[in-house]
Amino acid sequence: MNAKAIKNVQGLKKEGLVSLFPDKIKIIVGSASCGLAAGAGPVFEAIKTGVKEKRIKARVTRTGCIGLCHQEPLVDVIIPDKPRLTYGKVTPQAVKKILDALKKGKVPQGAFARIDTEEFLLEGTSRTYGTDSEDPQIAQIPGFDVLSFYQKQSRIALRNCGFIDPGNILEYMAKGGYTALAELLQSKSPQQVVSEIERSGLRGRGGAGFLTGRKWKMCRAAHADKKYLICNADEGDPGAYMDRSILEGDPHTVIEGMLIAGYAIGAAQGYIYVRDEYPLAIERLQKALKQARTHGLLGDDILKSGFSFDIIINRGAGAFVCGEETALIKSIEGDWGEPRQRPPYPAQRGLWGKPTVINNVETLATVPAVMHNGAKWFSALGTQHSKGTKVFSLVGKVNRIGLVEVPMGTSLRDIIYDIGGGIPDGRAFKAVQTGGPSGGCIPAELIDLPVDYEALSRAGSIMGSGGLIVMDDKTCMVDVAKYFLDFLENESCGKCTPCRVGVKRMRELLDAICSGSGIIEDLALLEKMALNIKDSALCGLGKTAPNPVLSTLKYFKDEYLAHILLKKCPAGVCKNLITYAIDPAVCTGCGACLKACPADAIKGEKKKAHKVLTKKCIKCGACQEVCPVGAVVT
Amino acid sequence: MVALKIDGIATSVPDGTTILTVAKKLGIWIPTLCHHDVLTPYGGCRLCVVEVTLDGATQIVSACTYAAADGIEVQTCTERIIGIRKFIVEMLLAEAPQAEVLQDLARDLGVTPPERFQPRNELCIACGQCIRACREIVEVSAIDFAHRGYERVAASPFFQRSEDCIACGTCVDICPTGAITKRDIPAGEKAVVADGINITGPARIIDNWKVGLALKQCEKCGEHFAPQFQLDHFSKRASLPDDFFNVCRQCRT
Numbered sequence: 001m002n003a004k005a006i007k008n009v010q011g012l013k014k015e016g017l018v019s020l021f022p023d024k025i026k027i028i029v030g031s032a033s034c035g036l037a038a039g040a041g042p043v044f045e046a047i048k049t050g051v052k053e054k055r056i057k058a059r060v061t062r063t064g065c066i067g068l069c070h071q072e073p074l075v076d077v078i079i080p081d082k083p084r085l086t087y088g089k090v091t092p093q094a095v096k097k098i099l100d101a102l103k104k105g106k107v108p109q110g111a112f113a114r115i116d117t118e119e120f121l122l123e124g125t126s127r128t129y130g131t132d133s134e135d136p137q138i139a140q141i142p143g144f145d146v147l148s149f150y151q152k153q154s155r156i157a158l159r160n161c162g163f164i165d166p167g168n169i170l171e172y173m174a175k176g177g178y179t180a181l182a183e184l185l186q187s188k189s190p191q192q193v194v195s196e197i198e199r200s201g202l203r204g205r206g207g208a209g210f211l212t213g214r215k216w217k218m219c220r221a222a223h224a225d226k227k228y229l230i231c232n233a234d235e236g237d238p239g240a241y242m243d244r245s246i247l248e249g250d251p252h253t254v255i256e257g258m259l260i261a262g263y264a265i266g267a268a269q270g271y272i273y274v275r276d277e278y279p280l281a282i283e284r285l286q287k288a289l290k291q292a293r294t295h296g297l298l299g300d301d302i303l304k305s306g307f308s309f310d311i312i313i314n315r316g317a318g319a320f321v322c323g324e325e326t327a328l329i330k331s332i333e334g335d336w337g338e339p340r341q342r343p344p345y346p347a348q349r350g351l352w353g354k355p356t357v358i359n360n361v362e363t364l365a366t367v368p369a370v371m372h373n374g375a376k377w378f379s380a381l382g383t384q385h386s387k388g389t390k391v392f393s394l395v396g397k398v399n400r401i402g403l404v405e406v407p408m409g410t411s412l413r414d415i416i417y418d419i420g421g422g423i424p425d426g427r428a429f430k431a432v433q434t435g436g437p438s439g440g441c442i443p444a445e446l447i448d449l450p451v452d453y454e455a456l457s458r459a460g461s462i463m464g465s466g467g468l469i470v471m472d473d474k475t476c477m478v479d480v481a482k483y484f485l486d487f488l489e490n491e492s493c494g495k496c497t498p499c500r501v502g503v504k505r506m507r508e509l510l511d512a513i514c515s516g517s518g519i520i521e522d523l524a525l526l527e528k529m530a531l532n533i534k535d536s537a538l539c540g541l542g543k544t545a546p547n548p549v550l551s552t553l554k555y556f557k558d559e560y561l562a563h564i565l566l567k568k569c570p571a572g573v574c575k576n577l578i579t580y581a582i583d584p585a586v587c588t589g590c591g592a593c594l595k596a597c598p599a600d601a602i603k604g605e606k607k608k609a610h611k612v613l614t615k616k617c618i619k620c621g622a623c624q625e626v627c628p629v630g631a632v633v634t
Numbered sequence: 635m636v637a638l639k640i641d642g643i644a645t646s647v648p649d650g651t652t653i654l655t656v657a658k659k660l661g662i663w664i665p666t667l668c669h670h671d672v673l674t675p676y677g678g679c680r681l682c683v684v685e686v687t688l689d690g691a692t693q694i695v696s697a698c699t700y701a702a703a704d705g706i707e708v709q710t711c712t713e714r715i716i717g718i719r720k721f722i723v724e725m726l727l728a729e730a731p732q733a734e735v736l737q738d739l740a741r742d743l744g745v746t747p748p749e750r751f752q753p754r755n756e757l758c759i760a761c762g763q764c765i766r767a768c769r770e771i772v773e774v775s776a777i778d779f780a781h782r783g784y785e786r787v788a789a790s791p792f793f794q795r796s797e798d799c800i801a802c803g804t805c806v807d808i809c810p811t812g813a814i815t816k817r818d819i820p821a822g823e824k825a826v827v828a829d830g831i832n833i834t835g836p837a838r839i840i841d842n843w844k845v846g847l848a849l850k851q852c853e854k855c856g857e858h859f860a861p862q863f864q865l866d867h868f869s870k871r872a873s874l875p876d877d878f879f880n881v882c883r884q885c886r887t
Contacts, residue, residue, distance in 0.1 A: 319782070336779070341677045341699045494760060494779070494786030495678045501725040504784045505751055525750060532721040535694050535714065536680045 005296070005303040009173065009182050012295065016174025020164065021127065023080055025058035025102060027051070030074035030162065032065035032248040033241070033280055034403075038072035039091070046092035047075070050099040058102065064249015066162025067403040068149065076115075077108060082130040083138060084118070085111035107137055114141045121159045122176025122372045148418050154381065155405045156389045157205075157365040161249030166284050169291040172252040178297055180372035181259050185305040193264040193371065194220055200375035201387035202367070205242075206232055206323070206360030207435070207464050208540065209386070209453040212367075215357055218347040219265040222355035227267040230332070230351065230358040231258055233274035233281070234316045234323040237436025238487060240467030242391040243361035245403050247274070247281035250365065251288035255298065255311065257364030260371055262309040265357050270311040273328050275318055285313055320491035324539045325350075325358045327493065338493045339539035360465065362391055382408030386452035390463070394420050396470035397427070409450040412442065416470055427472040431555070435464025437484040437491075438544030440551030441477060460551040462544065476573035477556040478563055482510040484548040488541065498533040499542030505529065506549060515576040518564040527553060572634040575619045579634065582623075584609035586631035593623035593632060640708040653697040653708055654682055664710055665719060665739060667726075667810055668761035669698045673770055679761055681722050681739075685709040694718070720745050729754045733811035757813035760786045764805035764814060772804050774867070777843055788814075790843040795828045799845040800864035801838045814842045818849070821858070837861075852882035859883070 029035070029044040044062065051058050068074060071088030077098065078084045087098065087110055094110070101108035117126045144150050155161075164171035172178070184193055198213025219227060231254060235243040247254060258270045274282055289311055292298035300308045314332050321327045322337040329351050331337035350356025359367075366388060370378045379387045386408035392415065395401050399421030406415060412432060416422065423429050431441040434451075440461030442449060449455050453463050471480065485507040494500040506529050512518045530546030530553075537543045553560065562568050569577040582593070582602075589607040601617040604610030612623070612632075624632040637646040640656055647656050652675060657664050667679040677699035684697045687707045697710070709715065723739050728751040730736060736759075740746070747753070762779065765788055769775045776799035780789035788805075790796035806816040819825050819835035825846060827833050833846035836858035847861035859882035869878060 341696055343700075343703075489783060492783040494781070494783045496680050497678070497722050497725055497759075498680055500760065500784055500786060501729060502721070505725065505728065508751065522750070529721065532718050536683050536718040536722065538677060538680065538696075 005305075006182060006186070008296075009178060009303070012170055013173045013179075016168070016170035016172070019168060020171050020174050021078075021129075022059045025056065025080070026078040027058055027060045027098075028063050028076040028078070029060070030064070030066060030072055030076075031062035032161075032245055033278075034065050034069040034245070035072045035074060036280070038089075040073040042092050043073045043075065043090050043095055046095040047099070050095055054099055054103045056099060056102050061165045062167065063163060064161040064166050065245040065403050067153075067158065067405075068400070069403060070399070070401045071112070077102070077111075078129055079107065080130065082107065082135070083143075084115040084129045085138070085141065086113040086115070086144075088112050107135065109137075111141050113144050113147055114138060115144045118163060119159070120175055121156065122179065122369060124373075148421070149400055149402065149404075152410060152414050152418055153405055154389050154407050156369050156378075156381075157246060157253075157362050157391050158249070158403065158405045159369065160253060161245060161403075164250065166249055166251055167287055169252055169288065169295060169297075172250065176372065177252055177368070178256055180368045181256050181263075181297070182303055184260065184371060185263065185303055185307055190220065190264045190266060193260060196371060196375050197264070197367065198375075200370045200378040201382075201385075202363065202370055202378065203386065203453065204360055205362035205366070205390065205465065207438075207462065209463055212359065212363055215347055215359075216261065216264050218345070219355045219357045222348055224354050226269070226352075226354045227265055228351045228354055228356040229258055229262045229265060229267040229270040230325075230328065230356060231270065231272040231361060231364055232323060232325065232328060232358050233272055233278070233361045234328060235278075235361070235465060236275065236318075236320040236323050236491075237465055237467045239393060239395045239469045240436055240465050241393045242403065242466045244278050244281050245393075246361050246365050246391070247278065248284055251281075251285045252292065253365045253368055254285075254361055255288055255292055257359075257367035258311060259298070259302070259309055260367050261357060261359060261364065263307055265355075267357070268308050268310070270309060271314050271332055271351070272311060273314045273316055273322070273332060275316045275322075277318055282313060282315065289313070319493070320487075321493045321539070321541050324541055326539065328358065329356065336493075338495050339541070341538060362466070383450065383452045383454075385454055390451070390466055392466045392468045394468050394470070396432075396468075397423055397472040397475070398470040399424050406451070408452045411448050411450050413447045415451065415468065416447070420470065423470070423472050427474065429470070430473045430475055431471045431477065431480075433461075433469040433471070433480070433484075433548070434467070435462035435544075435547070436467045437487045438462065438541065438547055439464045439467075440547045441471070441480060441555065442551070443555040460554055461547065474571055474573070476514075476569050476571040477552045477559050478510060478514055478569075479571075479573045481548045481552045482507060482514055485510060485545070488545045492541070492545075496536075496538035496542060498537040499539075499545060502529055502533045502537075503542070503545050506533075506546065510549070513560060513563045514569070514574040516563070516567045516574075518560075520564055522564065523553065523557070523560055572621075578619060579614055580612045580617055580619060580621070580623060581614075581633055582610050582612055583631045583633055586629055588629055588631070590628065592626045592628060596622040596626040598622060636702050636704045638702050638704070638706045638708060641710055647702050649701075651702050653684055653686070653695075653700050653702055656702055656708075657684075657697060657710060662710055664697050665742070666698060667735070667739075667759065668763060670763055670767070670808060673763060673766040675699045676762055676766065679722065679726075679759070681719055683715060683718050685712055685715060716743070719743055724748045726759050728752075730757045730759055730811055730813075731755065733757055733759070733813075735810045756787075757811045758787050759811055759813075760788070761810060762788065763808045763810065764788050767804045767808045772800070772802055773871070774798050774800055774802075776800070777805065788842075790845070793844075795831055795844040799840065799843045799847075800867045801840050801845055801847045801861045802864055803838075803840070805842075806840065814840065816840050818858075850879065852880075852885055854881045854885035857882055857884075 098108040203209040327339040346356040587609040675698040677696040682697040823835040827846035828844035836849040839846040849858035850862045865879040
């Protein structure tokens with residue numbers, strides 16, 4: 001690699017800094033899928049047109065998900081010399097007010113947070129937006145660092161999400177991007193790169209948590225004329241969107257991670273296997289790949305180092321099982337997306353029969369940071385066997401739904417209460433499902449469990465890819481187990497008997513239990529089936545499919561028993577097992593339920609206790625929802 | 635060569651030999667359903683699972699797909715393995731209670747049909763032998779799996795009349811449960827092959843693939859001995875002379 005190439009990288013970095021911190025007003029719109037779904041599209045357009053019409057000297061850009069999905073659409077305003085201000089739930093109407101204020105040279109009202117300094121994780125520096133904290137209006141806005149949503153977070157994979165324009169490679173470089181690559185191409189052998197990753201203790205973020213360095217080492221050691229690297233972006237767990245957010249918010253970090261991995265294992269060709277349901281991620285990836293090629297960071301003779309590597313995007317058709325590495329390989333090869341037995345592992349015999357490393361998006365997004373800041377820095381974070389940080393998508397019955405990244409070992413309590421803000425409507429926390437459909441439900445009594453691979457596994461769940469679905473006391477755990485089994489039954493490829501037939505038959509038993517025809521022997525039968533499926537299924541999907549049943553049986557057996565023996569659903573979810581009634585002692589006869597009932601199943605005179613006609617009742621629960629005094633009981 | 639132990643017996647076999655093959659050679663019985671010696675190993679039915687221990691770590695794998703490796707210890711008959719096999723036969727019995735092969739296995743393993751599940755009464759157990767035979771032996775690939783998960787079933791493309799099927803019947807012969815049927819109809823007899831597709835005998839019909847093919851008559855004995863389409867396929871594949879199949883096998887001296 002020659003000095004000119006290095007100098008070029010430095011020059012591009014400077015250009016990126018100008019783009020990140022222009023000497024005029026900058027308005028940034030959160031435009032990941034979460035933002036767009038909440039209406040960021042029209043907001044962005046309104047800002048664009050407004051700025052033009054009002055002749056405001058401002059740069060308007062997009063950025064990825066900063067994590068505050070519950071506040072989307074988010075708009076950030078940076079006025080020179082002032083802190084960056086964040087506005088939540090912005091509508092096109094609100095845009096007008098923001099722009100009016102800016103036009104008058106004022107700070108727009110209504111910001112819910114402010115950022116004083118922006119971290120440059122890879123540079124080890126930070127940059128202060130503005131020093132003008134004298135302004136009393138700004139001083140009263142809470143800083144990001146004191147927001148409980150951010151206090152316990154530590155963002156490595158997400159370091160750039162929400163800060164850079166994902167469509168601008170220069171901004172990525174300004175934040176230290178591609179520096180790790182340039183450095184190692186110049187001064188490190190592939191073997192040294194593998195050792196560094198091995199020493200860091202980085203484990204695969206896609207599910208099983210295999211040591212990334214060991215995987216690379218295995219592939220590096222395999223003899224073959226060609227090797228491949230695959231980025232697994234076939235994120236399919238319900239409620240999980242970590243990988244999508246990284247791809248949409250910072251595609252270059254994944255590309256850089258792939259380049260480093262490709263260099264380390266000796267591959268010249270990489271694939272990104274991304275599900276077609278992620279059109280925005282694909283679009284941004286395509287653009288990023290193009291930019292990387294233009295700047296000589298991808299393709300032949302990268303940065304004049306002699307190392308060549310290119311990346312192809314392979315779009316998946318949406319089968320959950322294609323996230324399993326052997327099925328994914330088959331799918332790229334144009335065959336049915338079906339798993340095969342390992343060994344041989346892909347690192348020995350993978351794509352087109354050649355040694356192949358498959359890493360998840362988040363793993364690859366972390367790699368540049370590990371290489372840049374060193375194994376020691378990374379392994380200082382986390383627990384004994386689980387190093388670094390993990391990204392979670394925090395969803396379900398939690399106040400602050402969002403994308404969070406915390407050091408391994410952070411307790412569930414910290415994530416759900418401090419970061420997530422607890423359970424809405426003052427309800428009680430009941431359980432959290434980790435690891436997606438193949439994971440397990442962790443009960444409230446284990447809320448202080450530190451989240452790492454080992455602790456989750458001991459509790460009967462898995463880390464999985466990082467979906468956290470929070471459930472409150474209105475959730476029926478048998479119904480939850482049934483939901484996940486139903487999902488897995490639909491997503492089973494059908495190749496092996498235990499998964500194809502076993503999971504379906506388990507789901508039938510859960511159906512019976514939820515509809516009141518369960519018998520006590522079903523519990524032993526479910527457990528026996530679950531253990532056999534776990535032992536004998538062909539791939540990870542099948543092997544982990546019984547987890548939701550096993551974990552709910554372990555922690556919530558009383559609910560199963562209530563369904564079977566008492567024919568009652570304690571959480572009031574399973575329709576066949578509940579009857580709605582109105583407590584005449586509590587009912588004030590306001591008539592709200594009568595109006596809300598879509599089935600004409602409530603009668604009663606005004607100011608007198610009402611009654612539910614059980615035969616007509618369709619158990620929709622509308623009466624219970626509207627009753628102001630809580631007189632509707634199940 | 636690799637050296638391994640199977641049920642305590644030390645043996646060494648050539649690289650790449652599967653555990654199932656090793657067991658067969660030593661006379662160790664491992665039940666199978668989706669396996670056939672002439673087809674690519676599939677590993678789908680999971681009946682042939684065994685415990686493989688290497689460096690203290692035990693894995694449950696299918697014997698038909700696992701290549702023997704140096705130093706492994708294989709257990710084919712532990713309580714855990716027997717439990718899995720019983721479970722698999724139970725599950726399949728609920729699918730195809732009439733299948734003789736399953737009834738035999740159930741008897742051998744001491745399994746009774748599970749009472750808690752509604753029988754499906756569908757003979758196809760998705761073992762895929764027919765598909766692999768058609769692809770690998772006949773080299774026609776007329777059929778493949780359709781749907782996924784529980785709905786997975788061997789089928790002709792889009793469940794329509796297969797245009798490639800030569801009605802050779804290899805699928806019929808190889809099917810372990812008798813889920814595929816083949817029949818010949820005599821001259822003059824009419825049959826419905828698929829919606830709107832009728833055929834008049836002499837013809838061979840494979841109902842599963844909605845195929846009915848006219849039979850060729852032997853120029854010597856007059857017997858209708860094989861579908862013309864099939865004979866064309868084999869002539870082409872083996873570069874036989876044009877008149878090779880003018881007579882049947884019996885009449886060819």
